Amino acid sequence: MEIYKFLGKEFKCPYCGKIHKIGVKKIESGNIDCLPDFISKIIGKNKKILILADNITYRVAGEKIENILGKIWHVKSIILNPEGEKRVTAQEKYLSKIEGKIEDEKIIITVGTGTITDLGKIAADRFNIPVICFPTAASMNAYTSPVAAYIKNGMKLTIPVKSAEAIFMDFDVIKDAPVDLTKAGFADSLSKGYANADWKISSMITGENFCFLPFEIMSKAEKKYVDKGKNILKKDGEIIGYLMEGLNIGGISMSIAGKSSPVSGAEHLISHFLDMYAHLNGKENFSWHGLQVGIGILFSSFVYEHLQNLNKKDMEMMFRATKIDYESKIENIEKNFLKGKPILKKEFEKKIKSLELLRERFPSLWDGIKDEVRKFIHPYSEIRNFLKNAECPLSFKEIGVSEELGYNSILSARYIRDRLTILDIADELGIIEKIASEFMEE
Ligand SMILES: [Zn+2]
Ligand SMILES: [Zn+2]
Structure with a gap:
């Protein structure tokens, strides 16, 4: 179109x-x-x-x-x-x-x-x-x-x-522009597949509106630059033009959707959490928005890859075995990372209903969800390569985030928004700690 x-x-x-x-x-x-x-x-x-x-x-x-x-x-x-x-x-x-x-x-x-x-x-x-x-x-x-x-x-x-x-x-x-900024735009634009996967799942669980048009127009734009990371580093005008078009279509996609869902899922929550941590602890932002998002994208992709091996029965069992005390989790996050500011509870409470629906509906929808998600996302090794070619940071360490903070950002990020993402799914299944630990060792 x-x-x-x-x-x-x-x-x-x-x-x-x-x-x-x-x-x-x-x-x-x-x-x-x-x-x-x-x-x-x-x-x-x-x-x-x-x-x-x-x-x-x-x-x-x-x-x-x-x-x-x-x-x-x-x-x-x-x-x-x-x-x-x-x-x-x-x-x-x-x-x-x-x-x-x-x-x-x-x-x-x-x-x-x-x-x-x-x-x-x-x-x-x-x-x-x-x-x-x-x-x-x-x-x-x-x-x-x-x-x-x-x-x-x-x-x-x-x-x-x-x-x-x-x-x-x-x-x-x-x-x-400084090449780090263009690299950040490149990484930011690659969030669309994972954000759309999160959005699609949320729509299947909660019934919220989903539209395929944003993904269609963004992926058409992405094809022109996604494997041209090296040209970005060389400040190649033609490729940066394509990237800019991809970014502008990303913004337009939010207009179409009436919300940021087509470009912002779990990967953005991780980046936002790092910004909140830095702000409240009197530190500079760790890196440019898009470069932080790039690491979030890798984690999202890592989780999606992990879930592929699970079947309906596994999921039913895992949901049953996992009990989360949200209140004490929130208190701990605020105490340990956000200077004790009581800012998360009000936002997270809006998500409780969706989480109940998630536990109830996800296992029987899983086969259908798997097929849907495959349309949106690049496999982990492929997305990692795209980012690597543009010399984008691939780990928290590379942007000056300690292992402890990186790990905890992954675990905490779901609490800052009412948006349902792959982070909620991994946590409710009781496997987010394990996946996060493995990711930190990649
Ligand atoms: Zn962004
Ligand atoms: Zn539409």
């Missing part, structure tokens, strides 16, 4: 029959000097523009954009500087800074990657003004997505926001 003709529109889905809507209206690429033409198609001449950047992205492109647009519009820039950390991350404290400076500007242009894009989208949503994204790296999928992730009171939240109105990409800028 040719998805670009539906930008900014509603359409009837050929897969699920429902009406989907894509928030983003325009995606274009060209030289940065063409930006005024692009902007004038979206807003009138007398409008005021706010540019949002951080200390790094302002230098990379923000200052130039300020100069170019300043010839035509009234432009004000907000340049965020890191406070108590080495680089600006998506936190509530920066939002109040941005919101304090918004006056009567009619549009925000974000110049940056995940942090700046998400902060800009949240602020714009609160002020009900549109956003245009100018990406400085192919590092994640927020440019086109209708959600934003940030840390509030120690909890990593993913909240619904209005999608950006438009994206303008200058591939000379995107291609020249």
Whole structure:
């Protein structure tokens, strides 16, 4: 299905029959000097523009954009500087800074990657003004997505926001981004198979809506770059262009689904947990979002591979033999890793009903689930190779996470969201500790 003709529109889905809507209206690429033409198609001449950047992205492109647009519009820039950390991350404290400076500007242009894009989208949503994204790296999928992730009171939240109105990409800028950022985008984009598998299982257990269209359009895009990790390292413009397309389609997929499920499953929960740990313990984030997600992907894949050998009878027995005291687990996680902040219980309680359904329905659905899941995921050895070719970290150790913390992040991650994932299944079957230990030794 040719998805670009539906930008900014509603359409009837050929897969699920429902009406989907894509928030983003325009995606274009060209030289940065063409930006005024692009902007004038979206807003009138007398409008005021706010540019949002951080200390790094302002230098990379923000200052130039300020100069170019300043010839035509009234432009004000907000340049965020890191406070108590080495680089600006998506936190509530920066939002109040941005919101304090918004006056009567009619549009925000974000110049940056995940942090700046998400902060800009949240602020714009609160002020009900549109956003245009100018990406400085192919590092994640927020440019086109209708959600934003940030840390509030120690909890990593993913909240619904209005999608950006438009994206303008200058591939000379995107291609020249630090290679770790592009690697992060590459790894982040590979979550789609595992996220869709989690989502599909959840729909079979709980009856929530599932649609195949996001997977269809994302895997079509992925084929053009998934085995080209080496080209990513060489900053090959053509392949980075394909990667950027894959990421943008990932964001659009969230618009189609109306939630982040098509791109965010167990692998993202592990990364989010690491961010929460770092934040609450006064440490820098361990690595870029996508590189953390890459390790989560490997673990998801490892679990899916393990489950293949089990049959219905095994599962019935295992569920019966496993009793979990959620309350004391949550207390221990909060005490040992989250500075005792009581933030998990309220979110996790929303999942209890799904977990009851899981125990009741999973064994008899398992054969069907196995067939479904196979459509979505790459085998463990294959996904590991894709990540390895792009020199993405393959273990917690490589991103400075101790063995103890890595192991416990795997065990704790399911408690931060009500989303049903493969982590819940492995834990309810009583095998997550064993699989996590084996994974740590890989
Ligand atoms: Zn659909
Ligand atoms: Zn992600």
